[in-house]
Amino acid sequence: MKAFLFSLVALVAISVGANQLLTRLVPSSADAGTSVQNVRLSD
Amino acid sequence: MLRLMTLFALLWTLAMPVAAQEATDTSRAATGGAQTLEDILRRQEGQIIDDSFRSDITGNPDRAAPITEQLGTLGGASDPDLWRAFRYSTADISTQNRGPASTTLIQDGGMWWLLFREGPLLKMTVYLLGGTLLALALFYFVRGRIRIDGEKTGRTITRFKAFERFGHWLLASSFIILGLTGLISLIGRKVLIPTFGHDAFSFLAIGSKWVHNNVSWAFIVALVIIFVVWVVHNIPDRTDLVWLSKAGGLLGGSHPPAKKFNAGQKLIFWAVIILGGSIAVSGVSLLFPFEFHMFEHTFSTINSWGVPGWFGMADLPYPLQPQEEMQFAQLWHAIISLVLTAIILAHIYLGSVGMEGAFDAMGKGEVEEQWAREHHSIWAEEVLEAKPSKSEAT
Numbered sequence: 001m002k003a004f005l006f007s008l009v010a011l012v013a014i015s016v017g018a019n020q021l022l023t024r025l026v027p028s029s030a031d032a033g034t035s036v037q038n039v040r041l042s043d
Numbered sequence: 044m045l046r047l048m049t050l051f052a053l054l055w056t057l058a059m060p061v062a063a064q065e066a067t068d069t070s071r072a073a074t075g076g077a078q079t080l081e082d083i084l085r086r087q088e089g090q091i092i093d094d095s096f097r098s099d100i101t102g103n104p105d106r107a108a109p110i111t112e113q114l115g116t117l118g119g120a121s122d123p124d125l126w127r128a129f130r131y132s133t134a135d136i137s138t139q140n141r142g143p144a145s146t147t148l149i150q151d152g153g154m155w156w157l158l159f160r161e162g163p164l165l166k167m168t169v170y171l172l173g174g175t176l177l178a179l180a181l182f183y184f185v186r187g188r189i190r191i192d193g194e195k196t197g198r199t200i201t202r203f204k205a206f207e208r209f210g211h212w213l214l215a216s217s218f219i220i221l222g223l224t225g226l227i228s229l230i231g232r233k234v235l236i237p238t239f240g241h242d243a244f245s246f247l248a249i250g251s252k253w254v255h256n257n258v259s260w261a262f263i264v265a266l267v268i269i270f271v272v273w274v275v276h277n278i279p280d281r282t283d284l285v286w287l288s289k290a291g292g293l294l295g296g297s298h299p300p301a302k303k304f305n306a307g308q309k310l311i312f313w314a315v316i317i318l319g320g321s322i323a324v325s326g327v328s329l330l331f332p333f334e335f336h337m338f339e340h341t342f343s344t345i346n347s348w349g350v351p352g353w354f355g356m357a358d359l360p361y362p363l364q365p366q367e368e369m370q371f372a373q374l375w376h377a378i379i380s381l382v383l384t385a386i387i388l389a390h391i392y393l394g395s396v397g398m399e400g401a402f403d404a405m406g407k408g409e410v411e412e413q414w415a416r417e418h419h420s421i422w423a424e425e426v427l428e429a430k431p432s433k434s435e436a437t
Contacts, residue, residue, distance in 0.1 A: 001406060003208035004216075010209070011216055011261045018260035019253075029142065029332045 071096060091357060094131070101128035132364065143333040144365035152360075156370040164374070165233060168226070168381055175385040179392045189398040191414050192298075199409035200426050207272055208405055214265035214315070220258050222384050224251035229377055256330060263323050270316055276303045277312040282421065303422040311390050318383040325376040329369065338371040339363045 071079060076096060085092050102124035128134035130149040138145050203211070227235065227247060236244045283306035286299045291307050299305075304312065328335040342359035345351065351358050360367065394401050400414035415423035 003205050003408070004212040004406075007209050007212035007216055007265075010213055011220075011258065014261040014264055015254070015257040019257045 097127055098131040100124060101131065101133050147364050147366060150364055150366050152364070152367050152370065156374070159374065161233060164377060165230060168230065171381050171385050175388045179389060183397065188396065191399050191411065192417060193413045196412045198412045200412055200415055200423065201408060202404040202410040203408050205408065208408055210265055210268035210272055211405055213261060214269055217258050217262040217265055218387065221255055221262055222380070224255040225380055227251040228255065259326050259330070266316070266319050266323060273312060277309045279309060283309060298417045298420065300420045301418065301422065303419060305419065311386060314383065314386050318379050321379050322376060322383065325372045328372045329376060332369060333365045336368055338368050
């Protein structure tokens with residue numbers, strides 16, 4: 001069952017890695033859609 | 044005479060409501076341009092109604108009352124006009140939110156999606172998954188475990204290499220986690236909140252969402268591995284027709300010949316690749332909201348071919364509001380996932396309790412030679428010719 005155990009390790013590594021990568025490289029939809037700056041409605 | 048007049052008066056009074064009902068004018072003019080009883084009834088029956096009688100009445104700036112007058116504060120458009128403009132996405136909306144869906148303030152289709160999600164989709168979940176488990180239990184009690192017919196040799200041959208098993212288990216473990224966390228998201232509000240309460244469900248939902256979103260990448264990686272490693276063994280050929288005609292040995296009493304994968308396994312392979320691929324694509328579109336317009340493009344193409352007309356149906360909705368695109372992606376993602384889960388339940392059954400010796404193929408990678416000769420005779424011959432099997436001692 002080594003293959004199974006390796007797959008679990010890989011699953012955790014890929015999941016955490018993907019999360020870290022996306023968090024650092026790609027802005028979330030909330031970040032992309034909003035701004036902390038004061039925005040005039042007429043802009 | 045007085046009695047007669049009283050009787051007439053009574054009859055006339057009683058007849059009035061009937062006359063009033065018969066005289067009800069269902070035309071648009073009778074409602075002052077608003078919706079009619081017929082509109083309401085048609086909508087309740089789920090029929091499509093022509094909304095132009097109100098979708099076009101969204102205020103005319105040229106006819107705006109001066110701001111100094113009583114109705115001038117909205118530029119001449121009354122509140123109903125403004126709300127209709129919101130509803131039919133014709134209002135000129137300014138917002139600091141730059142998201143694609145920020146200007147859709149009212150979306151009619153959202154109610155249909157919510158009702159379908161909480162009604163028919165939940166029923167489908169219960170019937171499909173529950174029905175599959177019930178059918179497998181019945182099959183087990185009727186057929187029993189599929190045993191190795193011949194005498195075991197004590198020798199084994201390699202069925203799957205370590206990398207193949209790694210890919211399989213990565214796909215399997217990620218699919219199970221995604222299935223469980225997906226079910227929490229799908230049925231949580233209806234089933235888990237009434238059972239465990241809002242606080243417990245909140246904790247569970249936030250955690251399962253994080254897990255679901257991130258484990259999805261492991262599923263996609265595993266899907267690619269499985270496809271690359273096994274596609275060459277899963278191309279349909281003539282032996283599959285023989286295998287299917289004998290229902291894999293259920294009919295006729297003997298094991299039909301098969302290569303590395305029999306026709307049943309090939310069907311599961313392609314179901315995993317096609318349905319799993321579709322789940323992955325729709326899942327990515329849900330992970331990156333409003334970035335993809337797959338359903339809008341698909342509906343447009345289907346409409347251009349005239350496909351809905353072949354079945355006497357109206358064209359599919361086009362263009363789609365950003366939220367509608369997400370709603371269709373969510374429903375597609377959930378329905379295809381449920382179908383694939385039902386298929387995988389059958390696969391898990393046959394690969395574990397349903398068939399003697401089957402689990403060893405993925406567990407150890409080695410299978411009993413007799414098992415291989417019975418279930419994959421062509422493949423077993425090829426392997427044994429190339430490389431003799433290992434004895435039990437080794």
